[in-house]
Amino acid sequence: MGLTFLTPLFLYGALGALVPLLLHLIKRQRARLHVFSTLRFLKISQKAVVRQQRLRRLLLLLLRMAACAVLAMIFARPFLKDIQNAAFAGPAPKAMAILIDNSYSMGFGNRMDLAKRRALELLGDLHIGDQVVLMSFSTQARVLREIGSEHADLAGLIQTRIRPSYQGTNYIEALRSADDQLTLSNFDDRMIYLISDFHQAGWDRQATRWQLSSDVQLKMIDVWDERDVNIAITEADIPRPLTESERTQDVVVRVKNFGTSPFQGEMTLDVNGNAAATKRVSIPSQSGQVVTFRQTFRSDANTGKITMGNDDLPIDNTFYFTVNMPSPLRVLIVEERSTRGSRSSAGYYLSQALGLRQDPPMTVDVRPVSDLTSIALGRYHTVIMADVGTLPRAAKTRLVEYVKSGGGIMIGQSRSVSPNIFNTSFGELLPGRIESIRPKDIRRDQFEALADINYQHPIFQPFAGPHHGDFGTARFFKVARIEADSASIVLGKYDDGKIAILEKQLGRGRSLMFTSTLDLSWNDLPIRGVFVPFLYQSVDYLAAQGSFDDRRSTYYHLVGETVRLPDDVTTVISPSNVPITIERSDTEMSLFTETTEPGLYTRRGAGDEGHFAINLDTRESDFTRMDLEEFVAAVINPITESQEAQEMKSQANQMQNAEIERRQRLWWYLSLFLLAVVLGETFLASRTHR
Amino acid sequence: MSELPRFLDPHILSRISPIDLRARVVVEGFVSGLHKSPYRGFSVEFAQYRQYTPGDDIRHIDWKAFARSDRYYIKEFEDETNLQCFILLDRSASMGYGSNGLTKLEYGSYLAASLAYFIRQQRDGVGLITFDQQIRDFLPARSKASHVYAILSLLDRLTAGEETNMGKPLHELADSISRRGLVILISDLIDDTSRTMDALQHFRFKGHDVIVFHIVDPDEMTFPFTDTAKFEDSETGEQIMVVPTLIRDDYIQAVEHFMEENRTGCAKIQVDYLKLDTSQPLDFALFFYLSKRSHRY
Numbered sequence: 004m005g006l007t008f009l010t011p012l013f014l015y016g017a018l019g020a021l022v023p024l025l026l027h028l029i030k031r032q033r034a035r036l037h038v039f040s041t042l043r044f045l046k047i048s049q050k051a052v053v054r055q056q057r058l059r060r061l062l063l064l065l066l067r068m069a070a071c072a073v074l075a076m077i078f079a080r081p082f083l084k085d086i087q088n089a090a091f092a093g094p095a096p097k098a099m100a101i102l103i104d105n106s107y108s109m110g111f112g113n114r115m116d117l118a119k120r121r122a123l124e125l126l127g128d129l130h131i132g133d134q135v136v137l138m139s140f141s142t143q144a145r146v147l148r149e150i151g152s153e154h155a156d157l158a159g160l161i162q163t164r165i166r167p168s169y170q171g172t173n174y175i176e177a178l179r180s181a182d183d184q185l186t187l188s189n190f191d192d193r194m195i196y197l198i199s200d201f202h203q204a205g206w207d208r209q210a211t212r213w214q215l216s217s218d219v220q221l222k223m224i225d226v227w228d229e230r231d232v233n234i235a236i237t238e239a240d241i242p243r244p245l246t247e248s249e250r251t252q253d254v255v256v257r258v259k260n261f262g263t264s265p266f267q268g269e270m271t272l273d274v275n276g277n278a279a280a281t282k283r284v285s286i287p288s289q290s291g292q293v294v295t296f297r298q299t300f301r302s303d304a305n306t307g308k309i310t311m312g313n314d315d316l317p318i319d320n321t322f323y324f325t326v327n328m329p330s331p332l333r334v335l336i337v338e339e340r341s342t343r344g345s346r347s348s349a350g351y352y353l354s355q356a357l358g359l360r361q362d363p364p365m366t367v368d369v370r371p372v373s374d375l376t377s378i379a380l381g382r383y384h385t386v387i388m389a390d391v392g393t394l395p396r397a398a399k400t401r402l403v404e405y406v407k408s409g410g411g412i413m414i415g416q417s418r419s420v421s422p423n424i425f426n427t428s429f430g431e432l433l434p435g436r437i438e439s440i441r442p443k444d445i446r447r448d449q450f451e452a453l454a455d456i457n458y459q460h461p462i463f464q465p466f467a468g469p470h471h472g473d474f475g476t477a478r479f480f481k482v483a484r485i486e487a488d489s490a491s492i493v494l495g496k497y498d499d500g501k502i503a504i505l506e507k508q509l510g511r512g513r514s515l516m517f518t519s520t521l522d523l524s525w526n527d528l529p530i531r532g533v534f535v536p537f538l539y540q541s542v543d544y545l546a547a548q549g550s551f552d553d554r555r556s557t558y559y560h561l562v563g564e565t566v567r568l569p570d571d572v573t574t575v576i577s578p579s580n581v582p583i584t585i586e587r588s589d590t591e592m593s594l595f596t597e598t599t600e601p602g603l604y605t606r607r608g609a610g611d612e613g614h615f616a617i618n619l620d621t622r623e624s625d626f627t628r629m630d631l632e633e634f635v636a637a638v639i640n641p642i643t644e645s646q647e648a649q650e651m652k653s654q655a656n657q658m659q660n661a662e663i664e665r666r667q668r669l670w671w672y673l674s675l676f677l678l679a680v681v682l683g684e685t686f687l688a689s690r691t692h693r
Numbered sequence: 694m695s696e697l698p699r700f701l702d703p704h705i706l707s708r709i710s711p712i713d714l715r716a717r718v719v720v721e722g723f724v725s726g727l728h729k730s731p732y733r734g735f736s737v738e739f740a741q742y743r744q745y746t747p748g749d750d751i752r753h754i755d756w757k758a759f760a761r762s763d764r765y766y767i768k769e770f771e772d773e774t775n776l777q778c779f780i781l782l783d784r785s786a787s788m789g790y791g792s793n794g795l796t797k798l799e800y801g802s803y804l805a806a807s808l809a810y811f812i813r814q815q816r817d818g819v820g821l822i823t824f825d826q827q828i829r830d831f832l833p834a835r836s837k838a839s840h841v842y843a844i845l846s847l848l849d850r851l852t853a854g855e856e857t858n859m860g861k862p863l864h865e866l867a868d869s870i871s872r873r874g875l876v877i878l879i880s881d882l883i884d885d886t887s888r889t890m891d892a893l894q895h896f897r898f899k900g901h902d903v904i905v906f907h908i909v910d911p912d913e914m915t916f917p918f919t920d921t922a923k924f925e926d927s928e929t930g931e932q933i934m935v936v937p938t939l940i941r942d943d944y945i946q947a948v949e950h951f952m953e954e955n956r957t958g959c960a961k962i963q964v965d966y967l968k969l970d971t972s973q974p975l976d977f978a979l980f981f982y983l984s985k986r987s988h989r990y
Contacts, residue, residue: 035920037918037922038790038924038925038927039925039926039927040790040927041927041928042925044947044951045940045944
């Protein structure tokens with residue numbers, strides 16, 4: 004607690020207290036001297052009077068000085084900060100954040116026990132009134148106890164709620180959260196105690212330049228112990244079997260010894276719950292090894308596990324995976340009328356381009372618009388309207404239902420397009436309405452080029468780097484001028500600024516519109532090198548919006564990652580046999596976020612069952628130490644906060660102070676005191692003579 | 694008559710120089726003012742007859758002249774008392790204090806000069822002794838006119854001396870003056886009263902008649918100061934801070950008590966006592982002197 008002032012500049016007015024003192028001293032120097040016949044009669048009573056007067060004068064002087072000082076204090080608006088702790092004696096209270104690392108590396112040896120002991124020792128040093136926030140952290144920070152002055156339950160929380168997780172470490176994230184928590188405290192003395200094993204993987208020094216608030220101190224408590232042996236399976240590479248002839252693959256496993264002692268042991272490969280192969284491995288300290296298993300995956304959907312011998316951190320000695328035979332992507336190309344493979348048709352180019360795809364293989368059907376009412380659209384991942392100027396109402400209705408349920412549609416321009424008819428017949432499928440077609444007549448010497456492409460979009464991301472395909476070489480002789488819907492996203496523009504390609508979300512699916520034809524009639528894009536990759540990207544992107552197909556899913560994820568589930572999945576069984584119910588939504592994808600532990604997860608839907616694998620992020624297994632001094636130098640704010648932050652903080656403090664001051668109104672009491680002082684001065688002055 | 698006080702005002706006198714002229718002005722002014730006085734002319738040497746008027750002392754009627762003329766005549770005489778008068782003038786440092794441009798010592802000097810002149814006029818012998826803590830000047834009593842001028846000359850160059858110690862010089866004087874006479878003490882009496890009275894009693898014991906002129910300055914009586922100031926003792930040099938407004942009453946009370954102590958002390962030992970402040974005309978002192986002298990001689 005301390006006396007603080009809302010407008011401290013007024014305290015300079017307290018210098019006015021010197022004025023009575025100066026006057027007193029000056030006046031004192033001017034006392035006259037009278038030579039008198041005798042002091043005999045003066046001495047009789049003067050001694051007492053002079054003593055009394057001297058005391059009165061001194062008191063008067065003090066009263067006048069006090070009046071000036073109190074007046075200055077009143078204007079400075081004093082208040083007591085943290086008044087609730089005012090009654091407690093002892094050192095000034097402090098605010099502290101106790102951050103305990105619970106990444107899985109803390110499960111090595113007795114690091115977690117040591118960390119808990121250190122945290123309990125910190126609790127022993129607390130004083131009444133100290134504010135504490137208790138947090139654990141791995142890649143994310145978790146507040147176990149909000150900041151407060153109650154300390155009774157902290158020891159219990161440390162003992163029961165903190166245990167090693169399956170996640171990595173992110174020191175910056177942890178410090179940032181602790182820093183935010185400490186801003187809730189009014190105390191000036193703010194400290195973060197970071198209890199961890201401080202390995203390098205927890206700090207990406209290039210990632211951020213964030214620093215602690217200027218007034219927050221950091222104390223690092225190291226629970227590091229000497230490394231012995233820690234081996235980890237850091238990666239397993241399993242080539243995807245694409246065809247029946249490719250069912251036998253090499254499972255390549257990378258294993259690393261992060262310890263200081265060499266390791267010798269066995270590595271076992273289990274497939275579908277059965278031990279498939281075992282190999283003996285010998286790994287020197289601080290080095291890695293590649294182990295290869297030749298394995299035939301007989302089933303279309305396989306689960307697997309690779310395990311190694313025990314060490315002090317067994318959690319990273321196991322690697323899980325799934326291997327599924329991929330099913331082909333099915334694409335429907337719709338033409339105005341049946342061209343029967345005419346080389347001049349858009350369908351021809353598109354089917355030729357897409358048919359080349361191997362991973363995953365594609366099945367391409369080319370059908371006229373008239374068939375749209377009869378074919379099962381649900382079989383297709385993507386529909387491409389190649390050269391369709393008019394869409395029957397029934398066909399449109401089916402296509403809208405198809406897209407809304409998660410299908411993807413790509414709409415190219417028709418050579419015979421009429422804007423009004425096109426706009427009306429496609430309706431809500433279109434991300435934008437055609438205003439006109441320009442120019443009417445194609446002249447090969449007049450063309451547009453793609454100039455402004457959004458390379459952040461998934462379709463164009465592969466083309467972002469240099470020498471990764473140049474869309475600028477394609478010439479567009481005729482294009483549709485589009486007015487985009489408000490909900491649309493423009494992905495590319497021509498060099499005159501007009502829209503070239505745009506998309507919009509419709510239900511759970513997407514509609515992608517190209518403002519030129521998908522054949523050579525209006526442009527020469529189909530004969531450019533970027534055309535085929537562009538088509539693949541577009542089809543993949545649109546197909547990804549549709550129903551889940553785990554035959555194309557990744558064969559493992561990392562702890563903490565989000566896994567997409569088939570729409571009909573209702574329950575996921577965790578590796579520790581905990582069932583997790585999945586909430587279904589008609590408009591959003593089914594996503595599973597509770598990938599908190601490594602292992603094989605089982606998903607259950609309507610009569611279907613599948614698996615997905617979650618592994619540790621083995622960067623955490625690397626116990627290479629962090630340079631603590633460098634870390635401290637990076638995160639400690641050596642100078643001050645940014646001016647803006649300072650101003651904000653200053654403003655916040657000022658508002659808070661004003662509120663505290665308003666509640667206390669010490670200046671009222673000071674005013675009463677001043678009144679008493681002035682009255683006392685008046686009374687005393689009347690009894691004190693010059 | 695109305696102008697007489699003006700000439701006898703000590704402040705006006707202080708502007709007249711030299712001192713013999715001042716004394717003469719005082720005395721002659723005083724004498725001319727005495728024509729109606731019942732005290733004038735009762736001496737031992739016949740001067741003249743005067744017709745009796747009611748109120749005259751019948752002891753002074755010349756019965757022989759009545760027998761011859763059947764009229765009452767009063768005999769007037771000139772002084773032939775052969776009186777020795779010693780003027781003891783205190784010249785201590787405290788006598789150097791004075792407000793309004795006239796110190797107590799100056800006033801005392803005028804008074805002494807006037808008395809000496811007046812006593813000489815009455816054919817009495819007059820001497821002058823000045824003292825502070827010891828005897829500083831000693832002029833024995835003579836009735837010659839030239840002696841008066843020696844006294845006046847001494848008074849003219851008189852300056853304030855040191856600290857007062859009434860007892861020692863007065864006792865010495867009492868021992869040294871063998872012939873009985875009149876002792877006139879002109880002093881501010883700033884000393885221990887009992888010592889002063891003891892010394893005066895010594896004179897009385899030797900058979901002297903004693904008149905005390907207690908000289909005070911008006912400021913000493915009223916203490917008119919207002920501002921807090923340092924006051925320095927003129928004799929000891931001691932300084933103290935004084936708040937006049939606060940102590941005035943106590944001061945005046947103390948001074949009056951001192952005066953009363955001296956007055957009653959003098960009365961007890963049959964010493965005539967007159968307090969004179971320096972603003973009072975000197976003829977007042979001469980009246981007092983003459984009154985006391987007429988009673989005794």
